[in-house]
Amino acid sequence: MVRFENVGLRYGLGPEILRDLTFRIDSHSFQFLTGPSGAGKTSLLRMLFLSLRPTRGLITIFGHDIATLTKDALAPLRRRIGVVFQDFRLLDHMTTYENVALPFRVMGRTEKSFRTEVVELLQWVGLGERMWAYPPILSGGEKQRAAIARAVIARPQLLLADEPTGNVDPDHAQRLLRLFIELNKSGTSVLLATHDIALMDQYDARRLVLHEGRLHVYD
């Protein structure tokens, strides 16, 4: 599904912050991405959701070499990847329902075709009564669940989550982890970036550890 070979990344003329990354993300797999703050987790995630290109090496995503991708080819690939941002990135001028339905809207689907699906997912993540609420009045946990719902609504093949439990209490973090595991069981590959060791200890999954710009894989 995703393949990195000797990938390196530097910003401008600065030092290489990611070096010789070589790993794969297979279909239906679950993995944690961890490492100390500033190790480059977010940069690696940005390369995975195609918002950053490596300075060297080869990245193939769903069989496409990203170095040869045209701008028009990016959108269809991104639709196969769900992203949960650390800061949620919900659109404040839209209701929770509209934020979650947004991926369908940009696909050009009619509202009739997706309304029930969105409502059911919102109810499933416990936001059934907050569908009309705007993000500024949602709690941190509610925003998190709305962001996750938006990332998974279009049934992506790969789900990337950047510190998705960073803003919630341990109990809620555990519930979110269960949600990701459930999604993985339904066929989505999950990459969960976190530095929460306790959270990782709750589930036996592959760990990708970034340290001093290099990646160590623990299967």
Place this chain on the structure above:
Amino acid sequence: MSTIDAGIDTLRSDAAEADAEAMPLPRFETPIVPKGTVAGRALIAVIAIMTFLASMTIGAVVLLRNAAGDWQADLAREVTIQIRPAAGRDIEADVGKAAIIAHSIAGIADVRPYSPEESAQLLQPWLGGLALNELPVPRLIAVSIATNAPPDLGQLRRALANQVPSATLDDHREFVDHMRLMSRTILAAATAVLLLVMIATVLSVTFATRGAMAASRQVIEVLAFIGAQNSFIAGHFQRHFLLLGLKGGAIGGAFAVGLFGLADFGDRLIVGRAGGEQLSALFGSFSIGFAGYVLVLAQIVATALLTAAAARHTVNRVLAAVQ
């Protein structure tokens, strides 16, 4: 029951509670691009002000152009024959003879000799109520030229020189040339001011649009990351900002057109009064005419298109940064 199932059950129990109350289904009614933002309102204000200024400048240029054309046409439509008093000559006979000669030339529309009283009236502002009968005051003949078939003034000049030696023909050429130069200079200056205003409009609208779009950066990024095509994102922003541009342009343009309408109305009110005649002689009509209104309208549309283009350009720059 496993821990996972227990967690999912907890989430589902929330859903069950939500289902308990029958709620109306939500609808996706909010536009993709946020509406009614402070930045959007500020952009409308900037566009309205710049459109108003540009429209006023266009109107001023049109008025000046029309007035300059009228001055030149008025001067070119008339020549003057001057009969100087000369020893041994009957000035009245010379005036009559010169008028007959002028009449005989093809392309002369009207010949009107000024009577001694009218000539005295012309000199009154400079000489006061002095008795002019004792002075050798020249006599004037106003000759109107047919606009469709102008006469051969050289022929008239030669005929006068042969038959009325004391007569001279003044075709106002020097004055017309001066007027033409002056009006061209004024028009060039006005056009330069118009260009500067248009450049200022382009710059201020472009930067105001970029400023208004700064708040939309997150919207653009989120849309890109969830798989929206560039054309989808750019199209929404372009339409939104085109509407803002049209709204601002319509407000500014409407104020300008209203002002021109008021000036035109006022112009018609004062026609026939002493001050009005002087204003009309100097500036012509205050109406910018159909062409003027078309130019103002074109300027509004151009400003709106510029706003949309600036928005699209900014969207493309943001997209390039996240791709």
